[in-house]
Amino acid sequence: MIRFDQVSKQLGSKTVLNEISFEISEGETFVIVGLSGAGKSVTLKHMIRLMLPDAGTISIDGEAINHLTRHELQRVREKFGVLFQSAALLQWMSVRDNVALPLREHTDLDEKEILRRVDEKLELLSLGDAGHKFPSDISGGMQKRAGLARAIIMDPKIVLYDEPTSGLDPVTSRRIDDLIVDMQQKLGITSVVVTHDLHSALAIGSRIMMLHEGRIVENAAPADFIRSKNETVQSFLESQYITKKGKWEEKSHE
Ligand SMILES: Nc1ncnc2c1ncn2[C@@H]1O[C@H](COP(=O)(O)OP(=O)(O)OP(=O)(O)O)[C@@H](O)[C@H]1O
Ligand SMILES: [Mg+2]
Numbered sequence: 065m066i067r068f069d070q071v072s073k074q075l076g077s078k079t080v081l082n083e084i085s086f087e088i089s090e091g092e093t094f095v096i097v098g099l100s101g102a103g104k105s106v107t108l109k110h111m112i113r114l115m116l117p118d119a120g121t122i123s124i125d126g127e128a129i130n131h132l133t134r135h136e137l138q139r140v141r142e143k144f145g146v147l148f149q150s151a152a153l154l155q156w157m158s159v160r161d162n163v164a165l166p167l168r169e170h171t172d173l174d175e176k177e178i179l180r181r182v183d184e185k186l187e188l189l190s191l192g193d194a195g196h197k198f199p200s201d202i203s204g205g206m207q208k209r210a211g212l213a214r215a216i217i218m219d220p221k222i223v224l225y226d227e228p229t230s231g232l233d234p235v236t237s238r239r240i241d242d243l244i245v246d247m248q249q250k251l252g253i254t255s256v257v258v259t260h261d262l263h264s265a266l267a268i269g270s271r272i273m274m275l276h277e278g279r280i281v282e283n284a285a286p287a288d289f290i291r292s293k294n295e296t297v298q299s300f301l302e303s304q305y306i307t308k309k310g311k312w313e314e315k316s317h318e
Pocket of ligand 2: 104105106149226
């Protein structure tokens, strides 16, 4: 459903994406990892054409998106919900109003129906009591969940998550992981998750792709990813104390 074909992108003097090709199927939880600056966010931005490639093609459900009209692009973008790197809630609006925003901007639904849908999503994300609160009055984990409620308020087929667990403690991070899995199981959503957190990648990913210096160095199911022979992948795994068994062990215990 999402396909990159020989996509290249230069930003400044850097070739951020260098002829990368990959495919994401419906219902996958596809994880993208890589060092800071590897081009993970840039890759996500290409999926919704917030960035255009210099070369190559990106297709969504078989439709190349490079040359769509504004109207056609809008239709493609409606398939996506996006949770950006900084949960990006508007600070001067309540959680409920933040979540309602896309419905108010893009639909003609009446206020009653808008509130019904917002409360349904808040409930789904265990934020039933937080609707009237302001972003600055709730915890980081709750802010991420509110951002996620907003990302799925239009019932998208695909959700893009950019660093959904960054800045969260391990317990809260695991809760967000569970939610991503829930989104897939309860709502059939296809997820694309960018993360630094390999533990999270291994726990939720149907596949893990690693970007490095403009190229894809690995794209495999978690069990194969941790056995990758690629040196970049191996040192990335070691940096997070993950052994070939996928365990979370200190190196000295190996
Ligand atoms: N709009 C832009 N203009 C110029 N350079 C950019 C732009 N956006 C990204 N870059 C550069 O492209 C490279 C990849 O950026 P990207 O944001 O995709 O990294 P990332 O893998 O998401 O890193 P992080 O893990 O730190 O979020 C970086 O070198 C960045 O400086
Ligand atoms: Mg990024």
